[in-house]
Amino acid sequence: MLNLLKNNNEFCILDTETTGLNPQNGDRIIEIAVYNIITEESNYFVKDKFVTYINPERSIPYFITKMTGISDFHVIGAPRFFEIADNFLNFIYNKILVIQNVGFDMKFLNRELELVGYNNLSNKTIDTIMMSRKIFKKERKHNLDAIASRLNISKQVSRHSAEGDVIITTEAFVKMRNIILNS
Numbered sequence: 001m002l003n004l005l006k007n008n009n010e011f012c013i014l015d016t017e018t019t020g021l022n023p024q025n026g027d028r029i030i031e032i033a034v035y036n037i038i039t040e041e042s043n044y045f046v047k048d049k050f051v052t053y054i055n056p057e058r059s060i061p062y063f064i065t066k067m068t069g070i071s072d073f074h075v076i077g078a079p080r081f082f083e084i085a086d087n088f089l090n091f092i093y094n095k096i097l098v099i100q101n102v103g104f105d106m107k108f109l110n111r112e113l114e115l116v117g118y119n120n121l122s123n124k125t126i127d128t129i130m131m132s133r134k135i136f137k138k139e140r141k142h143n144l145d146a147i148a149s150r151l152n153i154s155k156q157v158s159r160h161s162a163e164g165d166v167i168i169t170t171e172a173f174v175k176m177r178n179i180i181l182n183s
Contacts, residue, residue: 001126001134004096005177009039010047011126012095013173015165016105017068019056023111028056029081030070033162034091035170042178044170050091051163053078068160082116092123100144100169102127128169131176144168151175 013035020027034050053070055078065071099105102125110120132142136150144165148154153171157164 001130002180004124004126005180008096010036010095011039011098011173012036012092012123013098013166013170014092014105015100015162015169016108017064017070017160017162018108019058019060019064021104023108026058027108028058029054029108029112030056030060030064030068030075031162032084032088033166034088035166036091036095037170037174039174039177042174044174046170048091050088052084054084055080069158070161081112085113085116085118089118092121095123096126097121097123098126098128098169098173100128100147100165100172102129126173128173128176131173131180135176135179144172147172147176 015033016029017031018027018029031053032050035046036048037044038047053075055075057080060070060072060075106121106125113120128147129142132139132147136142139146139150145159148168148171151172153168153175155167155171157167159165159168
């Protein structure tokens with residue numbers, strides 16, 4: 001991770017929202033957000049964005065709508081994953097993906113890619129949970145809210161929307177990257 005942080009200044013911060021927790025049981029992605037950022041010293045700017053709802057071709061459970069604010073109404077006219085797959089892959093091509101809980105999002109992304117006949121992603125990844133564990137060794141919680149609180153990040157965004165979470169993850173990543181590189 002240290003080499004990736006030291007030797008790069010361009011990253012794609014990514015988050016997904018899904019119909020549940022397990023893509024092998026038929027859960028699907030309902031929203032993807034990716035910010036392509038360039039870091040400059042202790043700051044950053046957003047170079048480009050890829051944000052879209054995705055029609056999961058199944059109904060969204062009530063508890064997911066309650067948590068994310070995303071209902072069947074939001075995704076009914078949205079593209080299906082196969083319709084955005086090429087644009088998504090071109091957007092993140094060869095970029096380092098920064099994700100809060102890499103395993104979760106990668107499991108869903110790779111399942112969606114598999115369903116449309118594509119290979120799994122081979123991008124290098126950085127997990128902000130791992131960054132937090134490296135910096136805040138004595139802390140037990142490393143979820144996005146805990147990390148944001150520790151780093152004094154308060155953004156007026158919709159939590160548990162892909163783009164809202166990307167905004168917070170971006171701030172957290174840049175702050176933690178600076179802590180790691182300057183320690």
